[in-house]
Amino acid sequence: MVTVGLLYPGHSAEDDYPALEARLDGAIKLPVVITSVGEDAHRVDALLDLGRAERLADGAFELAATQPDAVMWACTSGSFVFGPRGARDQASGVAAALGVPASSTSLAFVDALKALGVRRVAVAASYPEDVAQHFVRFLTAGGAEVVSMGSHGIITAAEVGTLETAQVIAMVKAADHPDAEAVLVPDTAMHTLAIVDELEAAIGKPVLTANQVTVWKGLHLLGPVPALEALGTLFAAPAAAPGERK
Structure with a gap:
């Protein structure tokens, strides 16, 4: 069984992930760690604060106890406001902190489009x-x-x-x-x-x-993504792992 750890900011739809884990009857583990939030606002300055390295590092430290195989920064706006390079830097920082591959929801959208x-x-x-x-x-x-x-x-x-x-x-x-x-x-x-x-x-x-591509990318970091029911076209057929020919 693989474990995709999730760094999730605040409280809104974090229960989407344990509900999916239950529906999949334990096929994958999706532990969630809530990262700190300064101001809950879809405003650029607040989002730049939301995704700053210190908040992700604190969440990664807590997530380490779950022994994840891969980690996702499960936040779209708190990654895309940094631009592509900044989003990659976020993921690199989390990967370095935990010693496992990492990505984010924004990067996952781009990769999912390419996979399809x-x-x-x-x-x-x-x-x-x-x-x-x-x-x-x-x-x-x-x-x-x-x-x-x-x-x-x-x-x-x-x-x-x-x-x-x-x-x-x-x-x-x-x-x-x-x-x-x-x-x-x-x-x-x-x-x-x-x-x-x-x-x-x-x-x-x-x-x-967002939550769908987050789970997909977490699995994609580890190898071919398994076909899973009731998760749309993206999960309808196995996708090649990074670096493999699709």
Whole structure:
């Protein structure tokens, strides 16, 4: 059994991960450590503070007790605001602290698109417009083309965590675009791991959610990703490990 450790900021949808672990009947372990939060705000200055190295280092120290095989910084906005290089530096710092491979949700989105061979995407963002545009730039730097973006101006992760399934489906449908090959839902504060198949059924194309790609990338760091049911197109077929030909 593999263990993917998760560094998760604050409290909103962290229960998505133990719920998935239970549904998979222990096939993988997903221990969560809550990292410290200064201000719960989808605002660039607050997000730069949220993802600073000291907070991640403290979380990594606590996570070490779970003996993870890989670690994910399970936060999208607290990684993409640093840009691609900054996000890679975050992951490198966590990897060095724990001696295991590490990545983040933002990097996972880029890698998941490449694994699926998808380039043109729509974004269903809970964030305010200015924060969402940071994610658009991050994706663009990773080779994606964002053909449509919907932002919903939700300031706090706590509020995002209260969204009902119908609201999430409505956000995804509103953001979709005829030219988009997939729709991305970039907020780990949103409960999505139990509804990925519903989201895909609503628009008839792949949907990548933050918590979904976080788990996928954690497994991808360790080898070919196993096919898992009810987690959407991304988990429908095994993906090659980093450095392997897909």
